[in-house]
Amino acid sequence: MSQTRQISKAIRSTLVLWLLTAFIYPFFMIFSGQILLPYQANGSLMTKNNTVLGSALIGQPFTQEKYFWSRPSVVDYSTNTDIEKTGTSGASNLAPSNPDLQKRIQKETARLKQFGVTATADLVYTSASGLDPHISMAAAEAQIQRVAKSRNLDPNQIKILVQQSIDNRFLGIFGEPGVNVLKLNLALDS
Structure with a gap:
């Protein structure tokens, strides 16, 4: 595998993980909290x-x-x-x-x-x-x-x-x- 291809793969992996951990997971948790436990999610x-x-x-x-x-x-x-x-x-x-x-x-x-x-x-x-x-x-x-x-x-x-x-x-x-x-x-x- 060429070095350019490895760097490209590393950048794509980083972007996918960043998208997953910085946006998808937090918004999923906020949405779940508001639906399942709104009183607690909003500070009791x-x-x-x-x-x-x-x-x-x-x-x-x-x-x-x-x-x-x-x-x-x-x-x-x-x-x-x-x-x-x-x-x-x-x-x-x-x-x-x-x-x-x-x-x-x-x-x-x-x-x-x-x-x-x-x-x-x-x-x-x-x-x-x-x-x-x-x-x-x-x-x-x-x-x-x-x-x-x-x-x-x-x-x-x-x-x-x-x-x-x-x-x-x-x-x-x-x-x-x-x-x-x-x-x-x-x-x-x-």
Whole structure:
């Protein structure tokens, strides 16, 4: 086989593979996602009155007493107004012996104690991504009295909402059950 023919064959193979991997496969996946799982493919967006309130997959900060609070976030849930920092995620990577981490934990524990909330690990420590939308059932139960008091509701009513908002293990075996804070707070408002 001549060298020209080998180069021609290599160029054609490259173009075919490029067409397949850069266009055909991605468009097939987008089309399949939109047909089979449109809610998930479009970001699992939670809406109310045609207004997007957030994604069920990304945590949001809640600071008012009438809402359940999310996990603390090192990246402040990417609400930073600095364009270059928006959309970031990640952990602080601070060692347990780091004084900055110890100060932040003490400050968060004192804040929770001020509102009568028992500090649980996920209400004090940040998640690895900094964007976790879930809290543990223990963290949700620790906040029931505070939320009930601020909304003038019976704690048992809120406990029922918490139980209804539990996301079970993925496929029944992966991960731990948790409470999606955005879903729970939307249920509280309605």
